[in-house]
Amino acid sequence: AQSVAQPEDQVNVxxxxxxxxxxxxxxxxxxxxFWYVxxxxxxxxxxxxxxxxxxxxxxxxxxxxxxxxSQTSFHLKKPSALVSDSALYFCAVRDPDMRFGAGTRLTVKP
Amino acid sequence: DAMVIQNPRYQVTQFGKPVTLSCSQTLNHNVMYWYQQKSSQAPKLLFHYYDKDFNNEADTPDNFQSRRPNTSFCFLDIRSPGLGDAAMYLCATSRATGEAFFGQGTRLTVV
Structure with a gap:
C-alpha cells in the first residue's frame, strides 16, 4: 500500500x-x-x-x-517563517484514498 | 462559498447512547470521507464513498456506520459510543483525483 512518513514529530524555528x-x-x-495544515x-x-x-x-x-x-521525498519549505505558521502539518498520499502521515508540529518562535 | 459543513461542531453524548454526526457539501464532489482524529494524531480513515459505492476500512469498528442518502449529505452513526470513541471526526470531499476539502470537524465527547 502507498504510504507517507514524517520523520519529525516536532520542528522548531x-x-x-x-x-x-x-x-x-x-x-x-x-x-x-499533498500537504495539509x-x-x-x-x-x-x-x-x-x-x-x-x-x-x-x-x-x-x-x-x-x-x-x-530519487530520494522519494516531498519536503515542505518556506523561505521565511512566521509565528502564525505554527500549526500541525500533515503530508498525504492519494492511494486512491487520502492517507496521512503522522504529522509534524511546527513551532515558530518570535 | 462552496464548502463542507459539519454539524454540530461539538457533541456530547452519553456512554452507550447512539449519536449521529452530519456532513454536507456544496462542491458536488463524488467522493466523501469520514476520518477519526485523536489528540493531534494522523486522521484515520473510517469510511469513504465513491458516489454511492460504500467502502469501510478493515479495522473500522462495527460500532460505526455511515449513510450517504444523496451527493450532498453524509452521516456517521455511532451505535453505542464508548469512552474510546471520543475524538474529532472529520468529513472531507474530493473529486476522483486531487485534493480533499475538509469540514471544520465535530468534536465528540462521551460522558
Whole structure:
C-alpha cells in the first residue's frame, strides 16, 4: 500500500528563518502527494499538491514543496517563517484514498 | 462559498447512547470521507464513498456506520459510543483525483 512518513514529530524555528518539514513516500507508480495544515480544533486545510509536472510546487501562504523522485521525498519549505505558521502539518498520499502521515508540529518562535 | 459543513461542531453524548454526526457539501464532489482524529494524531480513515459505492476500512469498528442518502449529505452513526470513541471526526470531499476539502470537524465527547 502507498504510504507517507514524517520523520519529525516536532520542528522548531525562529521567526524569519527558513523552515523545512520533511516527508518521504513509499508509492508504486506515480505518486499523488499533498500537504495539509491544521490549526487547533479545526479541520485540515490544503496547502499544495504534486501530481505531475515541475518538481517544485508552490502553494498557499508562501509554502512550497519539492518532489524528489530519487530520494522519494516531498519536503515542505518556506523561505521565511512566521509565528502564525505554527500549526500541525500533515503530508498525504492519494492511494486512491487520502492517507496521512503522522504529522509534524511546527513551532515558530518570535 | 462552496464548502463542507459539519454539524454540530461539538457533541456530547452519553456512554452507550447512539449519536449521529452530519456532513454536507456544496462542491458536488463524488467522493466523501469520514476520518477519526485523536489528540493531534494522523486522521484515520473510517469510511469513504465513491458516489454511492460504500467502502469501510478493515479495522473500522462495527460500532460505526455511515449513510450517504444523496451527493450532498453524509452521516456517521455511532451505535453505542464508548469512552474510546471520543475524538474529532472529520468529513472531507474530493473529486476522483486531487485534493480533499475538509469540514471544520465535530468534536465528540462521551460522558
Amino acid at each position: 525562529a521567526e524569519g528563518n527558513p523552515l523545512t518539514v520533511k516527508c518521504t513516500y513509499s508509492v508504486s507508480g506515480n505518486p499523488y502527494l 491544521q490549526y487547533p480544533n479545526r479541520g485540515l486545510q490544503f496547502l499544495l499538491k504534486y501530481i505531475t509536472g515541475d518538481n517544485l510546487v508552490k502553494g498557499s501562504y508562501g509554502f512550497e514543496a519539492e518532489f524528489n523522485k
